[in-house]
Amino acid sequence: MNKMSNEKSYASTSINWYPGHMLKTKKQIIDDLKLIDIVIEILDARIPISSKNPDMQKIIANKKRIVVLNKSDLAEDFETKKWIEYYKKNNIPAIIADSNLGKGIKEILSTIEKIMQQDIQKAAEKGRVKRNIRIMVLGIPNVGKSSLINRLCNKKSAVVGNRPGVTKQKQWVRISNNVELLDTPGVLWPKFEDEKVALNLSYTGSIKDEVLQTVEISFNLLTILYNKYKKNLLERYKITEDELENIKSEDKSEEVYNLLKIIGKKRGAVISGGEIDEEKTANILLNDFRSGKLGKITLEKVNEK
Ligand SMILES: Nc1nc2c(ncn2[C@@H]2O[C@H](COP(=O)(O)OP(=O)(O)O)[C@@H](O)[C@H]2O)c(=O)[nH]1
Ligand SMILES: [Mg+2]
Structure with missing residues (x-):
């Protein structure tokens, strides 16, 4: 992206x-x-x-x-x-x-x-x-x-x-x-003209999904979770160490995309021909994050300020 x-x-x-x-x-x-x-x-x-x-x-x-x-x-x-x-x-x-x-x-x-x-x-x-x-x-x-x-x-x-x-x-x-x-x-209105802020607000649901690109938002969130909250993802979607090993790639974003595909398959978000339904998978991930099903997650920490 x-x-x-x-x-x-x-x-x-x-x-x-x-x-x-x-x-x-x-x-x-x-x-x-x-x-x-x-x-x-x-x-x-x-x-x-x-x-x-x-x-x-x-x-x-x-x-x-x-x-x-x-x-x-x-x-x-x-x-x-x-x-x-x-x-x-x-x-x-x-x-x-x-x-x-x-x-x-x-x-x-x-x-x-x-x-x-x-x-x-x-x-x-x-x-x-x-x-x-x-x-x-x-x-x-x-x-x-x-x-x-x-x-x-x-x-x-x-x-x-x-x-x-x-x-x-x-x-x-x-x-x-x-x-x-x-x-x-x-x-009040947030400072959504800043890309990072806009993304954070969309992960948490403060910016309406309709005006955003759900798949891209979700992909960004998945990248963060993969880097910092891998355990939460493995637990929620029952991903095995073997599966995790198989998604590895030179290209980090391809790796995350492979992970997205696994999540889609695990959650039955598949369209005819066996391909995953990206939009549906994106929504599953966002909903799980917003409702706390991926665990308690703080995206902005004092130390990083
Ligand atoms: N998990 C959680 N959800 C909350 C909390 N406070 C509000 N919500 C939910 O967040 C959504 C927005 O709440 P609302 O009070 O309408 O927000 P407002 O737009 O600022 O008035 C609703 O679905 C609430 O149930 C909270 O402390 N924890
Ligand atoms: Mg209100």
Whole structure:
């Protein structure tokens, strides 16, 4: 696969991702943020770099921030812990979460409370009273914003008030005594014009498959897995050492392609004549990765930063 054709395909992806509504969304978020004290920046624990919004710093310049590493059930625990240490070293509270199971929610709430106490104290020193802390969840598509909001609202989804006179009414949900959550998440765009980032986002499912070339994406992912997670592949697809020996080639990409063929055969993704159905095999691999069936895998590690 040559680099040029890749770049072209991502350029066309960018067109789908960067329309005028992105600017509109950005304006909406900046407007919503006027009412917000603490921003919850939700990242994908498997790709903490690629799932970051490049404009985040500018957008939330004077807000307090909590980083949530979501989908931690799909990432390597050791690597996720290293990311948490990294953030803490940089004075950013960071929390490990699994919004499907509700892991990390309590810690998010207690971290908000802690930050809030500081705010209340500061306000009191200035002779003011601060009663409520307002928070908002920000993140790129598919990272788990809605799941996290649902978890934070758990059984407490009493709407705490609309603001009249605003075109789009904002819904606030009280999630604890003093904490209110804006129930619509801020949908941010990733930095998908970078090829590596675009690939990471497609592996994890943040860029829609329809606009990408599934087979090429899958082949790229398989190359990474073959180099760094061979054991995971052998286990999942029951590939023997002999079979592994037989795919060896001078040409690395041919080797990976041979592996793809084995996976296809093992999973019955075969078309008439015995050839493998590449697209079907590609989808099997992507689905297995995304659902954690290939094991817990972190694609971006602190050390490689
Ligand atoms: N494995 C796993 N899946 C999650 C987690 N959080 C969300 N998801 C799934 O990721 C997909 C996108 O979640 P959603 O909350 O709609 O993301 P949003 O687009 O950011 O609002 C859904 O299929 C969720 O079930 C998590 O912590 N672990
Ligand atoms: Mg959502």
